Amino acid sequence: MTLRTTVLDMQPIDPPVGGGRLRLLGLYHGLGHGHRAHYVGTYDWRGPGARKQQLTPTLLEELVPLTEAHFTASDRRAQDLGGKGVIDTAFHTMAHLSPDYVEAARRAAREADVVVFSHPWIYPLVRDVLQPDRQLIVYDAHNVEGLLRTELLDDGGAGSAVARGVVEVESAVCRAADLILACSHEDREAFANLYGVSAGRIRVVPNGTFTRQIVPPSIEEKHAVRQRLGAEGRPVAFFLGSKYGPNVAAARFIAEALAPALPGVLFVIAGGVGDGLEDMTLPANVRVTGQISEEDKIAWLQASNVAVNPMFSGSGTNIKMLDFMAAGLPIVSTEIGARGIETSERAFAIAHAENFAQTIRTLLDNPADMAALGEGARVQADRFYSWERISDSLGALLARWAVPKREGREPPFFSVIVPTYERHTLLTKLAGYLALQTWRDFEVIMVDQSAEPWPDRDRDFGFDLLYIHTDRKGAVTARNTGAALARGRVIAFTDDDCEPHEGWLANAHECFSTSDIVGLEGLITSGRAGDPNWRGVTNDGFEGIGFMTANLFVRADVFHAINGFDIALEKPHFREDTDLGWRLQEVGEVPFSRGAWVYHPPHPRSVERESLEVRSKFFLNDAILLRKHPDRYADLLLREVQWVHNPHFWDYFLKGVELHGVNVPEPVRQIMHDNAGITYTGLLGAGVGAADAPAHPVESAQVVHAPAPALHVELRDASLRNSLRRSISWTVRPVWRRIWARIEGRVRPVDQKVDAIHQALSDLRHETTERLREIDARIEALDTRIGAVLDKVPARGPAQGAANGEALSAEAEEVLRAARLVLRQHSSALAAVGHHLDSEDEAAERRAQSVQTVQPTR
Template sequence: MPYVTVLDMQPIDPPTGGGRLRLLGLYHNLNKDLPTTYIGTYDWPGPGYRHHKLSPTLEEIDIPLSKEHFELHEKWKAKVGGKTIIDVAFPQMAYLSPNYVKFAIKATKEADIVIFSHPWIYPLVKDYIDWKNQLVVYDSHNCEGLLRYELLNDGKFGTELVRKVIELEYELCHRADLILTCSHEDRIMFNDLYNIAFKKMIVIPNGVFVTRIQPTQKDVREKIKQKLGLRGKVAIFLGSQYQPNIEAALFICDYLALAISNVTFLICGGVSNAIDYKYLQKKGIKNVKLTGFITEEEKLYYLQASDIAINPMFSGSGTNIKMFEFMAAGLPTVTTEIGARGIFKEINAFKVCSKENFADAILEILNDHEMWEKYSYRARCLVTEKYSWERISPFLGKVLLRNLEGKRKGRPYFSIIVPTYERHHHLSNLIKKLTEQTFKDFEVIIVDQSKSYWKVPNIAKDLSVYYYHTDIKGAVKARNIGLALALGDVIAFTDDDCEPYPDWLENAYKYFKEKDIIGIEGLIKSDNISDNFRCVCNERFEGIGFMTANLFTLREMANRVNGFDETFDNPHFREDTDFAWRLLNYGKIPYARDVVVYHPPHPRNIKRESLEERLKFFEKDALLAKKHPELFIVLFKREAHYIKTPGYWENFLRGCLKYNCAWILERLRLHGINWEKYVQK
């Protein structure tokens, strides 16, 4: 049974503030067979040694720092204008707390997987790591080099500390086997700043315990308001005493509270300690309530009392856990672009606006009950599916075990990713075809969204098959899950009903010997039996259509473009075209006629294959046109669905409204396509 050690220099319990919440959320349930030990300490003097269980699989050991450690910190703190630097300076000061270092070294030696949550402990234990057999992971809460530059760069002592942070983070990033980032934006930042390969970075977002924070009924909300002495509408902001949060709190006081006098603004958490009540009185601000530090139970109470949440962040990096708490509570949320960084924005689960429009956005939602309900519902749905710790932690456990296996046993050349939904009979046939491949260095990742589990057939015993079952629906999401689990350098996509030729992988392998080739579009063959069958092929559409029935790419590039855009899900269509078009910005994707997959035609009397169902997919053409207007015109004309497919325009126009891109119709007109003529027909 493998063991995990997580190292940092703060306690987890109580889980207050974004860092501690991430620690508890990520590691509370990696796997029932993946026991995890957290080694931490207290960044304040007083508490003693503590060893306790936080969950059935997560234990926390906190070793207090020495008196001398805190004394030196106070001296260094004075050199940077009173800013807390006990974390940044930890590598230089840890010699004063030898007991902590002793525990950290011991836990590092005993682990199969060593995770550095922040980079501060890495230099203390790096000489005790078995680099050949232990999986080393950097869980980056932020890009610390950039963040500390923003907070500490003063041209003096602070700049010296920043330089050491950058050197430390650079070394850890390059030596680690895997880097966890909170967002794709952070992944780009690490690549730009430290030249880290995208294939060793995986986005593991922040989250929230959705079973703990839930929406509140209106009558309950009003009763809680009365108990708290609150009147009218209430807007909540949460935050620790962290400079970007302080900026947001001052914006609330100096602008929002004055602009919207009939709304009470709750500023909760350590950030409220940065605001002086005398300051509010001097400005005549009566509608701001400062709570000071709050417990988790008090936080729930304040969330239940609120009508709307706000997150006016103007600086910082990483993602804001408070956003997920707001959404879990079913609160419509108004945020800046920075406040929503790293969070899926395409289903309008929250309102993103500028500093200048912030007050108007709050009033618009509060004064429109239907809009309030939509934001509340979408927010809860999004956070439950993508940002719940209950999902994220066990998935991370699978990712860690996969990468540990890859380090110890070696990684395959190809990872074949296959999403499947209620077609187990087709899946078994695909597996049979994969056993016949002449090129053997590959793994198969099956992401099954069916109601029941698939029994891997005996014929697959000689293959490396990784089976992942999920209740999350959508082929686009399934492919992204597969990408996160993949170990191969090259990703091969095909469908569960396809039949690759025996030399499919062998022929594909030859193309990747050329440096400028980042992917392959293979030939998809089918039989055009009659109009009563749906035929899938890509002849005559090569170099423009791209289909995941037969598509290859380097994993490095798949991660660089952040995988598939999940806005193209439900119904899933054109996600593969969009994916390939974004990849083309980084290299060539030739059409390979010798890399062949057969796609059987399916009878139209099956509901999911019926013309009525498939026509609905064309709403995604509008989204594709919105993202790639020039390339779309080429595809649009070559496929000519607008001429030959009855029902096309109805669904395309619906997509134009849904994705707010009616302007594409005028662009079509400029290219000689009079859409009104076809619609009138």
């Protein structure tokens, strides 16, 4: 069955120069088997004639020229706006002057199963021929045009009128669209805030690059291309862009600020952006290439040592950044230049205008850092920003949403997401349990990262199954991939080795239908609890804090609104579920359900992927969780007491702190000291504090750090627990471990919380006493001043004011005497309160001295 997709815009795709055309080609060139894409566009300049060409086996480009009358009207409007071109933004108001184009667009829209508006400009021209009951309507948003065009055009006059028109058109297409494709999560948030669009209808489909065409060169290839381009003898810094306002500003910054500061570096400014520098006298170390072919672009990417992207405004993401990453170049960018680019490891350095040149200099002086950044950039480009992957995934998304709509099927209530890796037997077993669910309104999306496809992928299990086989490893990415394809109102996460109870979905549905909740944590049961030779998985007793994807439900709109799972927690995949749960709780209620339960079989530690040694490394991610949630992490530590069960916990926690440069707050330091004898004083010489650490995981991946300093840690003598462990025979050690784990897991957290509460109350009492003394002193001073005034008042008649020589009336004198009486009454009351607090302190001290501290038997 063929899915016919019409894509409408008002520019050509070929040649693919500039961000807009590259996105069109990248997104629609390879939607996959069963897709046929028909692009209808035009030229935004005079001259070329009509053409049709098959750009790829599944993408047909049809271009219909605009009329001279259309260009003339557009030129007049541009003159009214002081030369600002509006042939795109005002297109819907002038398109009647190009009837052939309008008819071609309307004809293609009528015939399609999927209608994609690439930019909003064409929507008003075809909206009356759309068939929303059977067609999937998609808005592919290159930018948040309402915000961008307001920024560029709003002048209080004619430009503001055009900007208002853009907002109206974009708002209309957002209301009509079943799906909105945003370039970044920031754009998704902007659409939700500006137009009130539910995040459940918005999918982030990032910009990309052709990673099979742009690849890092060998040393020999780099040397040869540098010779050919005349770029030998000095490092090359490369910038690429079209003639677009923010790009021109970046190019001018390179010529005016960076080149003079770094005379030994050759700055190459490539693309149409060079036309914006024609009025400048350029430094000798700046080379402007003008418009270049794809082959020349790749040549300069291969010849360059570093890429720069000093962007200071704009919307969406910069495709040039992704080209730089695919080429394996170390990159220095502003935050705006890197907006919307999420990575699971460091891929570029972030700089500001004032330190941009110094950042380039530092990078060029450190070959190891350059190599690490370049390698990380290439890996991340291939993993997340490859047009080859993105187009195929978009094809799956369009088919997943369009086919049911064409067939009149409503979206399901639940979308069950299952990541899997090399456990096909367990996956088939899980499918059997899902087939027994009493609640039948659900779909299942399995994302398989195994070397070979699942043998049962085409088997009919009695439910709607989407199976995806991918070579992109990582459970976090797999869950996000499944959620992006999901159509359900609620996303249900479980693992490939779980066994859901037959009432799992039914009981979860009852919770969502009877209360206004954003998520649900279901019970996970397991076996062999406390046995060190097995890894049991359960959340019983850890409700509302740990969260596990073995059994977690999230409202789809909320999942997308908070940007799903954080890919910074991908390597290794750990704590991403806890982080998601905590962010959910910031939005709304996430209760715990014992009715919606699953069984998670325990795994033998003898299996390498389940061994204590392998899974202990997961605690490296605790540092990221701590950085993101410093106020909650201490509570998690006290609830889990991981150090009791895992002797490697603190080692890997501290390695993670060092690796990610995370500040350890005082409550966590105290727990380290009280429970492990670790006196932690921070990263030696690093000066890293909470304010210095990146607030977002993407930023942590971007920052280039110097070699991480060692941690300053002092260990005190072995605790009583460790001494007893050495003296207990190996035969009873497992029993002791289970008993001690239960005692310490319940008693110590309570004891620590009581100590914390007692200390807080003591601090509050001390602060209150000091405050009372301060208030009493101020009252006494005011009473003295009033007394001085009254002492100078004669027994009869008006008096001269002590301060300003003005007459003091009898009424004022009476008010002053009354005020003095009130102040003395307050002073007495404060004295009584202070005396009571002093008595409480003395009583508490006596009680503390009379209490004997009893250590639990170990």
